Amino acid sequence: MNGYPGLDADPAHPAIAALAHHLDEPAPVKVSYGTEAGYFAGLGLPTVVCGPGSMADGHQPNESIARSELARCAALLDVLVS
Known part of the structure; x- marks a missing residue:
């Protein structure tokens, strides 16, 4: 495969x-x-x-994720597992 x-x-x-x-x-x-x-x-x-960030930026040259997006993702995960 x-x-x-x-x-x-x-x-x-x-x-x-x-x-x-x-x-x-x-x-x-x-x-x-x-x-x-x-x-x-x-x-x-x-x-x-x-996941965090935007697919407009993801998997592109010079992609990045803002710390605020990581924090939002972590908060979402907290909500989903509680």
Whole structure:
């Protein structure tokens, strides 16, 4: 296998809807790079890819993430696990 299967997350899934409720932009975004997420979803695990920053800057030359975005991401994770 040379790559991972794509991820097609169902926005109506309760786990995904719970996450989306806390996001500024709750609609799923398709991207042209891959992660292991499609593999895990294929095993029947509810799977999303979520992280700090903007995909307009992510995986680009000179990409960066502001400290404030890291703090927001950490706060979101705290909410989701509590």
